[in-house]
Amino acid sequence: MQTAIDLHSDAPHRGPAVATASLRAENVHKTLGTHPVLRGVSLAAYPHEVISVLGASGSGKSTLLRCLNLLEVPDSGDIWFRNEKLDIRPAAGRDGARIGDARQARRVRASLGMVFQSFNLWPHKTALENVMEGPVHVRGLARRTAVECAKHYLRKVGLIERRDHYPRHLSGGQQQRVAIARALAMEPEVLLFDEPTSALDPELTGEVLRTIRSLAEEGRTMILVTHELSFAREVSSRVAFMQGGRIEEEGPPEEVLSRPASAGLRRFLDPAC
C-alpha cells in the first residue's frame, strides 16, 4: 500500500499537509472498439479540490470519468482510491481488462458519487425512493434512518416537496437535482459529474449549477466534466484540458484559461480564431 509522501507530478497544487489523493488515475489507456480514447492519462484529486475536465466532445473526458469508478475498465494503468489500488486484471480471451475484485469495486463505487449527463433516475421509483436505494441496500441503514437521510439530501437540493413524485413528473433540472441527492446520500468521498447540464434546456442549467456550486463551497472533493467554461473558471481549484485522449494542460483556472499554452486549448477557448 502506498503510504509515502506522494511526489507525483500530477499534483502541483495540493496543500502541503495532504499526502494522499482521494482519487487518482495513473497512465490510463482505454480503447473503445478500435478507437484509442484515452492515451495515457494521469489525474489526481486531493481532498477539497474541485477539478474541472474540459475538452471537445470525443476528447476522452467522459471516458476518463467513467474509468475512475470502473464503469469502464482501463486497458492499462492504475486507479487509486486513497491509498488503495483498484484490482484490474487482463480480460481472458479478449483485449482489454476486467474488474478483478467485484467487492472492492462495489465498495469504492459506493464512496464515489456519480452524476450522469442523462440523470438516469430509476423511473419506477419516486424521488425519495431513488435517493433511499443506496442508503438502504448498500449502506445497510434501517429504513427509518434511510428515509431521514434521503429527506435531508432532498431538502438540500431544494426538492423535499417533490419527494413522492416519479421522475417523469419532474423537469430535467429537478431530475438532475434528485440525481445529485442520490449521489450525496451515499455520503461519498468524491463526487463525479459527467456533463451534468448537457442534457438540459438552457433555462434549466442554472438551478443545477447553483446546486453544484454550493457543494463546491462546502469543500467537497469533486471532478467535473463540463462544457460550462465560465462555471468551471468560477468553481474549480484546478482545470484540466483534454485533447486526443491526453491531458494537454492542467493548472489553476486563472492561469490555464487566461494564458493557454497549447494551440488546442486556444482553439477550444476561442473557436473564432
Next chain:
Amino acid sequence: MNIALITESIATLLGGVVLTLELTILSLLIGFVLSVPLAFLRASRSPWLSWPVLAYTYVFRGTPLLVQLFLIYYGLGQLAVVRESVLWLLFRDPFYCALLAFSLNSAAYTIEVFRGGIQSVPPGLVEAAQAIGLSPTKIRLRIVFPLAFRTVLPSYANEVVGMIKASSLASTVTLLEITGLARKLVSETFAPYEVFVAAGAIYLALTFLASRLFNLIELHLAGVPPDKARRPWLLKLRQAR
C-alpha cells in the same frame, strides 16, 4: 339452441372452474419463478449461459403443448428412474403431469417475454445502480426486473390468457376441469352446442377478467400523477409485505 340447457350447463361446468384456475395459477406461478433467473441467463452476453436456455425455450415453443403433455403423462412412467423413485407418487397423477407440462411450457414463453424486457432496460439505469455500489443480484431484482416487467406487461398478460386457454388440454388426460366436464356432459346429454357454448362463455369470462386485471395493473404502473394519488395501492401492498 336451448337457452335453458345452456344455463343449466353453465351451472354444472362452474364446478370445473376451480380445477381450471388451480392449474392455470399454479402453472403461471411455477413458470414465473423458473423464468426470472432463466430470462437473465438467456439475456446474458455469454453464449455458455444463453444457449442452453435458448435450446429449452426453442424446443418448448416449437412443439405442441399436447405432445409435451402426452410425453410426460404417458412417457415418464416408461423410465425406470422415475417409476422407482418418489417422483412416481406425483407423476402417476394426471394433475401433476398436467401441472409439470403447463409449467415448463409457460416458463419457456415467459422467459422469452422477460428477456425482451430485460434487454430493453436502458444501460444508463444499470450504470446508475452500479455507480452507487449496488450488488449485481440487487441490481437485477430491484432495478432491471421491475423495469423489464413493466415494459412487457401487455405481453405477459397475453401469456396469462394463453395459459387459461391452454389449461383446457388437461381434459385430454382425464382431468375434469371446465373442458373435461363439458366433454363428459356432452356424452351424457348429446347436446354439444349448448354445453360447449356454455363452456366457452365461462372461459370468455375468465379471460376477460384476466385481461381487465392486467389493464388495471398497467394503468396503475403507468402512474397517476402523484398529487392525485400519492401512493398507488400496489406500492402500499409492496411496503406492507
Next chain:
Amino acid sequence: MGGFQEQFLRGLETTVLVAAISGAFGMLVGLAGAAAKLSRFRALRMIADAYTTIVRGVPELLVILLVYFGGTTALTALVGSYVEVSALWAGVFSLTVVFGAYATEIFRGAIQAIPRGQTEAALSIGLAPWQTWLLVILPQMARIALPALCNLWISLLKDTSLISIVGLSDIMRIAVVGAGSMRDPLTFYLAASALYLMLTSVSLLTFRLVERRLLAPVH
C-alpha cells in the same frame, strides 16, 4: 418403430395440408376482419370486435370440439340420419376461424401503423381507392405484419395437433396410435416432437429469408 415411419410421413402431410388450408383461408378472413374493424360502418366494426374478442378468449380445443360435435349434430338434424362431419374439415374450419381472429388484429395494427400521409399521397396523385389499397397499403402492411404472422403460423402448426383429438390422422394421431400399439410412448411422442420441431424450424427459416428479401430494398 414397426412400419410407423410411413404413417408418420402421411401424418406429416396431413398436418401441413390442414395448416396450409387454414392459414390461407385465415389470411382472407383476417383481411376482411381488419377491413371491417376499420370500416365506417358501426355494425361491421361491432361484428368484427365480437368475433375477435370471443374467439381469442376461448380455448382453441373448445372451438374444435364445438365445430366437430356441434356440426355433426346439426348435419344429422338437417339430413335426418346420422352424418358425421369429417375431422379434417371441422379442423380446417375451426383453425381458420381462430387464425382469422388473430390475423384480424395483426392486420388492423399493421394498417394503423402506416402513416396517414401515405393514403393521402396516393389519392393526391389520382390513384383510385382500390389502387391505393393494392399498391400502397397492402405492401407496406405486409412488411409490418410479417413477424407477427410468422408467430401466428407457428401457433397454427402446433394447434393442428388438437384436431387429432377428434380423429384427424395427423402427426399427433399417428404418435398416439403408435404409442398405444407398440407400448412405447416415449419413442413415439419424441418422434412427433422432432417432426413438429422440424416444421416450426423450417417455417422460421423461411420467414427469416422472406423478411430479409422484403426488408432489403427499404434502406
